[in-house]
Amino acid sequence: MPSAGVLSSHFICEGRPDLESTSPDDNGVWVPLGSPSRQFFFSDDKKSFPEARETCAALPGYGRLANLDLMFAEVTDWILDNHSDREYWVDAARPENINEDFQWGNGNPIDPSMWLFQTRASAFVARLRKNEGVVGLGDTTSYQDSKYYVCETEPEVTLEWRLLGSPQKLFGFSRTQSLGLQSAREACSRQLGDVTLANLDTHFDDVKQVILDNYPNDEFWVDATLPAGESDFQWGNGVVVNDSMWHFASPVLGEPQARMTNARTVALKTWSTADKDFHFICEGQPATPLDNYANATFFSCPNNTTITTESSEDTTVSTASPLAPCNLTTPSFNVSEEELLRILQSIRENLLLDKRNLSATIRKLTSADDDRPSAQTAGGFGIIFIVVVVAVVIFPDIISIGQFFDKKVHKMKKMKKIETERKRKDDGGDDVNDVIDDVSDIVDLDGDGGANSTNV
Structure with missing residues (x-):
């Protein structure tokens, strides 16, 4: 400067x-x-x-x-x-x-x-x-x-940390504070340790289930935005957001940030402004002792816990860090090859899924609801347009078909009348004028009023 x-x-x-x-x-x-x-x-x-x-x-x-x-x-x-x-x-x-x-x-x-x-x-x-x-x-x-x-001063942020997914990752859910998107990013980054606003490219379904089970009425900022000049939403780590994570299978144009919300199902929905206050989700490796976490579940050893591994001759003692994984030993056991194959087959059968019941198969056969007035209006105009185009194409054919069947019916009535007259004349004798009328009727079967009749 x-x-x-x-x-x-x-x-x-x-x-x-x-x-x-x-x-x-x-x-x-x-x-x-x-x-x-x-x-x-x-x-x-x-x-x-x-x-x-x-x-x-x-x-x-x-x-x-x-x-x-x-x-x-x-x-x-x-x-x-x-x-x-x-x-x-x-x-x-x-x-x-x-x-x-x-x-x-x-x-x-x-x-x-x-x-x-x-x-x-x-x-x-x-x-x-x-x-x-x-x-x-x-x-x-x-x-x-x-x-x-x-x-x-920035307000204190209390997070409820949960260990989710495979590989396991820590996610902190804000329950008492609602902040704008940028303030949520800063609140996560101020946590002790390596913590950021959540990127859910790998643990989306795990976080979705936690929200559905514990916070069904809350909305949460996550680090999903549309960078300037880009056509696809991205997580904060640069990974493109999967279309299956969105409500209505796609983001709304003109709304460059997204949050997790529960509208018939938990999924991403866009929001027009970044200063709207929502709850938020952090991820990372916090450096806070476990005793300070509220409603958190951890698969790790408490701070200053001694882990003892016994052998036949000596005892080894070690100390775990606050979030270090527990140093547990795996028990050994002997199984036959046949028993091992049976166990593997059982695991395989438990992992198999019926494709007919998968959400991907169901979505192929169903249309997603879209309650937006703009979508309903566009659909209405589409229906009207299709009906008008089809009507313009087939209406002349309908008229021609109607005229064709009308002539057929008229001819059948004429033929029936002539046949009746012939029987009557056979019974009572013919007259010259009757013969002339019969001939005229036969010639004028088209119903044109005698334009093609022949004078006798």
């Missing part, structure tokens, strides 16, 4: 402070804001933008210069009511590429309504200030200016 003259301003930090320390150097006040409540520290001393970041990052626990993508109104209202004459640093800056738009330090874009004025191409950091009775963001080129600052 280019250098500039040094002025004075306040700034804002966010994080999780140590309860034994009330503030950085005790030069300010902590204020609970928002719901769920977060603790914001408003400073009474001034620092430059880089110094403000360092001060917040040095807080005990998790701290950083404030990202106000979710708490902008609460912070600006407090400033307006208490210190409207001050300017505060917040973590709003351009990325390394000066041509990109401003964004918060957590990567989320800044809502245009948060700016007091249009941003300048030469500016690369921003601070909160008052203008005409409104506190909002204003950009500046002088990142070395000293301003007041604010520190923000």
Whole structure:
């Protein structure tokens, strides 16, 4: 960043402070804001933008210069009511590429309504200030200016860890907190150990069953998004999301993130905005002792447990780490080859499935329901179009067939009448005029009114 003259301003930090320390150097006040409540520290001393970041990052626990993508109104209202004459640093800056738009330090874009004025191409950091009775963001080129600052705490996240699948993997389900997608990612990454927002490319069915059995009414963020410029949704590890994991067998266009939800079955459904609060699922290898987990199931040895392996001559003692697999010995036994084949055959029979009952076979013969009004409207127009096209093609043929059968019926009636008259005349004698009428009727069998009759 280019250098500039040094002025004075306040700034804002966010994080999780140590309860034994009330503030950085005790030069300010902590204020609970928002719901769920977060603790914001408003400073009474001034620092430059880089110094403000360092001060917040040095807080005990998790701290950083404030990202106000979710708490902008609460912070600006407090400033307006208490210190409207001050300017505060917040973590709003351009990325390394000066041509990109401003964004918060957590990567989320800044809502245009948060700016007091249009941003300048030469500016690369921003601070909160008052203008005409409104506190909002204003950009500046002088990142070395000293301003007041604010520190923000992140709420504690409690996860219910479960060991699932084969190979076994740990998944943590948030039950008390709901966060936006980016905040959920950060909450997972702040867990002690190697933890991220869940990628379910290998354990989708295991997590699905846990939700169905334990949390059927909850919705959970997972790390499934549509990257910019891509046509397929991907997990956070880069693996393409399988179509079978979606409701309606495909994602909704224009909604670039997804969550797990239960709508007749547990599956992925897209969502239009990333700031919607849902529960979330983490995965990884947490470094928290087992005693701190709530409602968790582990196939591992408790912390500081001794595992004893006995032999005929000595005893070996070892200590397991909190999540190390138990050092269990496999018992040995003798079986005949015939018995072994019988066991293998039994296992094979238990593993065989009837293809007719598989979901893949059933889905081939059934259509997925789609309750969206747009889909129903499109289907209705499709039916009308098909009916009209078929009617236009076959209607002339129907008319021709009707005319053909009408002529046949008319001829049959004529023939029957002539036959009746002939019998009558045979019984009572013929008259010259009767003979003429009979001949005329025979010639005019087509029913054209005598156009083809012959004069006798």
